[in-house]
Amino acid sequence: MGKFTVKFHREDNIQQMVVQKLNENDFEQYTEGGTRHLFELNSNVGYFIFFDAVDKKGKESYMVLQYEGESEEPSACYAFELKDFYQFTALYLNDLDFNEGNNVDREESYTPIQHLVHLMFHIIEEGKGI
Numbered sequence: 001m002g003k004f005t006v007k008f009h010r011e012d013n014i015q016q017m018v019v020q021k022l023n024e025n026d027f028e029q030y031t032e033g034g035t036r037h038l039f040e041l042n043s044n045v046g047y048f049i050f051f052d053a054v055d056k057k058g059k060e061s062y063m064v065l066q067y068e069g070e071s072e073e074p075s076a077c078y079a080f081e082l083k084d085f086y087q088f089t090a091l092y093l094n095d096l097d098f099n100e101g102n103n104v105d106r107e108e109s110y111t112p113i114q115h116l117v118h119l120m121f122h123i124i125e126e127g128k129g130i
Contacts, residue, residue: 001026002130006123012115014087019123020079021130022063027077030063032056039092043117045124046075050088064088066124078123091116 001023007016022030033054041048047067054060062085065074080088095112 002127004126004130006126008119008122012119012122014119017084018081019084019127021127022077022079026079030055030061030079033058038089041092041113041116041120043113043120045117045121048120050085050092052085064120066120076124076127078127088116088119091119 002021003018004021005016005018008014020026031053033056035051035053038050038052041050049065049067050063051065052060052062060082061079062082063077063079066076066078067073068075091112095116
């Protein structure tokens with residue numbers, strides 16, 4: 001496991017966050033008690049599965065699997081603090097609400113999902129060295 005800090009642009013309106021990049025052994029330990037698939041995001045920077053998990057002691061974790069291209073194996077797994085993971089979930093849910101509305105200028109709007117993809121891009125870039 002490697003920890004790193006992601007600093008976002010001021011315009012992103014999100015504070016820096018500490019992210020854990022998990023190896024396969026870490027992943028097995030974090031998910032030993034089970035997982036719960038929450039949502040998926042398919043974007044130009046990758047395919048992401050957002051989920052939570054419990055280890056054998058009952059400790060909860062909040063994670064994202066990243067897939068690249070057509071690979072069936074994840075290229076990375078990131079673990080986040082609940083407060084940061086909550087931000088991702090809120091953006092995802094806000095986008096659902098955004099898409100239900102009558103948004104005539106939607107094509108020109110910067111949507112919550114686009115913002116979530118932007119944040120994931122920063123996380124991926126910062127985590128490459130780990």
